[in-house]
Structure formats: structure tokens, C-alpha cells
Amino acid sequence: xxxxxxxxxxxxxxxxxxxxxxxxxxxxxxxxxxxxxxxxxxxxxxxxxxxxxxxxxxxxxxxxxxxxxxxxxxxxxxxxxxxxxxxxxxxxxxxxxxxxxxxxxxxxxxxxxxxxxxxxxxxxxxxxxxxxxxxxxxxxxxxxxxxxxxxxxxxxxxxxxxxxxxxxxxxxxxxxxxxxxxxxxxxxxxxxxxxxxxxxxxxxxxxxxxxxxxxxxxxxxxxxxxxxxxxxxxxxxxxxxxxxxxxxxxxxxxxxxxxxxxxxxxxxxxxxxxxxxxxxxxxxxxxxxx
Amino acid sequence: xxxxxxxxxxxxxxxxxxxxxxxxxxxxxxxxxxxxxxxxxxxxxxxxxxxxxxxxxxxxxxxxxxxxxxxxxxxxxxxxxxxxxxxxxxxxxxxxxxxxxxxxxxxxxxxxxxxxxxxxxxxxxxxxxxxxxxxxxxxxxxxxxxxxxxxxxxxxxxxxxxxxxxxxxxxxxxxxxxxxxxxxxxxxxxxxxxxxxxxxxxxxxxxxxxxxxxxxxxxxxxxxxxxxxxxxxxxxxxxxxxxxxxx
Numbered sequence: 001x002x003x004x005x006x007x008x009x010x011x012x013x014x015x016x017x018x019x020x021x022x023x024x025x026x027x028x029x030x031x032x033x034x035x036x037x038x039x040x041x042x043x044x045x046x047x048x049x050x051x052x053x054x055x056x057x058x059x060x061x062x063x064x065x066x067x068x069x070x071x072x073x074x075x076x077x078x079x080x081x082x083x084x085x086x087x088x089x090x091x092x093x094x095x096x097x098x099x100x101x102x103x104x105x106x107x108x109x110x111x112x113x114x115x116x117x118x119x120x121x122x123x124x125x126x127x128x129x130x131x132x133x134x135x136x137x138x139x140x141x142x143x144x145x146x147x148x149x150x151x152x153x154x155x156x157x158x159x160x161x162x163x164x165x166x167x168x169x170x171x172x173x174x175x176x177x178x179x180x181x182x183x184x185x186x187x188x189x190x191x192x193x194x195x196x197x198x199x200x201x202x203x204x205x206x207x208x209x210x211x212x213x214x215x216x217x218x219x220x221x222x223x224x225x226x227x228x229x230x231x232x233x234x235x236x237x238x239x240x241x242x243x244x245x246x247x248x249x250x251x252x253x254x255x256x257x258x259x260x261x262x263x264x265x266x267x268x269x270x271x272x273x274x275x276x277x278x279x280x281x282x283x284x285x286x287x288x289x290x
Numbered sequence: 291x292x293x294x295x296x297x298x299x300x301x302x303x304x305x306x307x308x309x310x311x312x313x314x315x316x317x318x319x320x321x322x323x324x325x326x327x328x329x330x331x332x333x334x335x336x337x338x339x340x341x342x343x344x345x346x347x348x349x350x351x352x353x354x355x356x357x358x359x360x361x362x363x364x365x366x367x368x369x370x371x372x373x374x375x376x377x378x379x380x381x382x383x384x385x386x387x388x389x390x391x392x393x394x395x396x397x398x399x400x401x402x403x404x405x406x407x408x409x410x411x412x413x414x415x416x417x418x419x420x421x422x423x424x425x426x427x428x429x430x431x432x433x434x435x436x437x438x439x440x441x442x443x444x445x446x447x448x449x450x451x452x453x454x455x456x457x458x459x460x461x462x463x464x465x466x467x468x469x470x471x472x473x474x475x476x477x478x479x480x481x482x483x484x485x486x487x488x489x490x491x492x493x494x495x496x497x498x499x500x501x502x503x504x505x506x507x508x509x510x511x512x513x514x515x516x517x518x519x520x521x522x523x524x525x526x527x528x529x530x531x532x533x534x535x536x537x
Contacts, residue, residue: 163400170390170401177388180350181454182376182405 016248022225041222047204076197233284391436
């Protein structure tokens, strides 16, 4: 029984790693712009679908992956320029509706481009399953976890150690005053969409070899990423990481022990509990935007 | 610090001509005109609600005016975004300090120089200059700015503005909420900056403090400039107000 639970935990770690990447996108955009981007999951779908269709057309996996991330970043850039920037004076609720509309539009576009067929992508490396304390992970899981490690380390280094990262933190802390010192708020808002989309796209590329992907996969990733971001704290990147893994593990264990139908239900139950007991999330601070 | 300039001359750094500003649905500024020349320290004094902070917002681009003209060193900057004004070396010490609370003191200071695109060595030298002006900040340089006292935060806010090497430095109520001892420390530093030739536009309710460092003052009331005053006249008014309020 314990071995079985452990195996569920390992499966949850892999899902959690992707949820954490999607949550990081939510947090990045929310921190810089104050917008909750409900289209975040679609960037995962775009990354996965692009890589899978390019690989199916005969492109080497690495090249397909690089182009897929680039395409996701471009979709993020266009999303900002065409949907968010023209409405930047709108209220928070209006912007939420705009991102929901963007989510539906991107899914519709994916249906138009790729149809309803599921796509798959070969694993990046072969070999046997990786054994861990009696449990097993597919070799692709190492790519997923490695991607998380690199992305979160890069984000940490950017924000903690670079001048531009410090400027972003200043812009988040006090946008109007930051602008009086020449800190370019709009450029940062644009960059947050591009980087969040690239991270989502990268997540889509590395996870697709495990479950495959189809045009509507973004909805599931988006919801899970949102729950993970709120769980960890919408203003905390470490929170996104923690929220992603907690959600992934809880969903997998619940789904394994009860039934697969319970997976998302338990995830949302945890979300409600956290919102009641600690509304700012596990690692977030009480919301205070200048 | 490299903010040293010569004594003040007649070149106008800032010209505000007939500026009107609307906040929401309320007109706050009515036909406001003033000039600040290079190296001058000019005060804007007036009661609460006179429109002083709105005027500062209009000059820095945070509240674009609905009418009139604002010129900076002869160039029309009316309605320019704050980022563009920062590139022209306009630096603001906002009301209630507006520091970047989660950042360290050093990071706050460095952000003041963002528009300059300066090299690291130059920035380090300028940070050292700020610490010379405010030695009290030395021990907190790596500490989180939001955890400092009000007076120390005001020093950070002034130091951050100095890091911009400002052509024009705007201070909005720098004495607000500070203990008398800290106030005199802050105004001592501002006085040294004024002597070094930094061009300053000071918004202040405390007439005595304003009189200490300004060369002349504009009086504001209900969104209009209603007169000008010399430092001596300001000091006299401050004494009168003091005597009236103490019987």
C-alpha cells in the first residue's frame, strides 16, 4: 500500500512540476501587471502542439522544441499587444474577461490549425525508468524536473542578482514612483507576457512526451496552474513552485486512492481551504499593491 | 557625488505657464504659472488641499495637465510620460516618501539612477556620495528599506532622487510625519544640496523650514498661485502663526 502511495506521489511530482511552471507564468504576469491571465494554460498547449507537429513533420526534437518555445513566446507577445495593451485602462474585472476570451480564442485557433486529433512527441532520451525508493519515474520526468530547476533558478537569479530584475521588483512595489525614475512599466508588462508564455511553452514541450497533447489541453493546465498559483501565493515565485508540487501530489494521491474523478475535486477543495485559512496563499504576503 | 553645479543663474530649468489640471471630475489647478532657475531653491507653500501635490504630479507627468504648458530647459514637456521626464533628469521625492519597501536601501538608491544607464563603478561612487550626505544610512545599506524609520526612509527617498543626478529635484512635503530632530537633519542635508547648486522645487507646509532653505516662494491656495514671498516674509508668517496658536 505504501509503495503504491509512493508511486502516486512520484507521478504527482511530475504533474506538479508542470503545474509549477504554469503557476510561475500566472505569478509573473500578476506581479508585473496586476492581471490574472487565464490564457496561461494555452501557452503550454501551443508549445506542446507546435513541437509535436514539427517533430511529426520530421524536424529533430531539439529544433522542434526551440521553435515551439519561440512560437509560444510570440503568442504571448501578440496576446499582450492585441488584447491587453489596448485595454490597459480597463478595470481588473474587464481584464479578467479579456484573458478568458483570449483563452477561448487561442483554443479555437488551435482547433482550426491542428484539429481534434491528439499529438505525441517522442521522449527526449531513451533508457529504463528511473528507480527512486522503490518507485519509478519515466526518463522524460527527469527532463521535466530539470526544466523546473533551470527555470526557477534562472528566475531567482534574474530577480535577486540583476539590475533589470531589481527594476522589475521596484516596479511591482510602487509602479507610479518607479515610472518617475524611468523604469519602463509597459516594457516590463510586455516582457512578462513574453517570458510567461515562453515558460509555458517550454513546459508544454517537456511534458508532451508523457501524456501527449491536443488542442484543448491548455484548459486543464491553465486551471491547475491557477490553483497552484493561488495555493502558493499569487505574489510569490517560490509559492508557485510549492503550490505546483502540493497540487500535483495531492491530486495524484487522491486520484489513485479514491478514483481518477476525484483528482481535480480534491485540488479545488485544498484551494478553498487555503483561501479560507490563509487567503494570501502558502508563501504569499497579504496583498498590498501601491 | 556628481550633482555639484555652479551657483544659480537666470537660465530657467522649469517654466510652468497657465497650467490647469483635472483629477477625476474635479479641477484642482487653475492657471498656475511659476519659474525655477538653475541652481535655485524655490518653495511652494500653502494649506492642505491647495493643489501642491497635484502640481508636482503635473510636472512629473503622473497627472498630465488639461491645459497650459510645462517647459524643461526650454523643451515643451507638457503631458510627457514620467519615464521620458526621468530621462531629462527630473527626480521626485514623493509625499510620504514612496520608497520601494521590499528592496534594500542600496537597491532603492540604484533604482534612482535607472534612467541614467550609468556604469557600475559610477553608480558605486554615487551611492558612496549619498552615504556621505546621510551617514545614518551606512549601517542599513543592505537592509530592507521598508523596515527603516520614517526619517531614514526620507533619507533613502532623497538619496534615490540624488542618484538621478537631477537637473530638477522636486520634494513633496519632506518634513511630513517626522520628529523635529530628524526634520532638522533632513533640512540640513537639503540646505547643503542647495548650496552645492542642486535646483530644487520644494513643496512644504512648514513655513519655517521652507524659509530656511529657499530663495523665494510661491503661495498656493485653492489650486491657484496667489502670491510670492521672500524667505524673510515666510519666516515672519511662521512666527505670526506660531504666536497666534500659542496665545
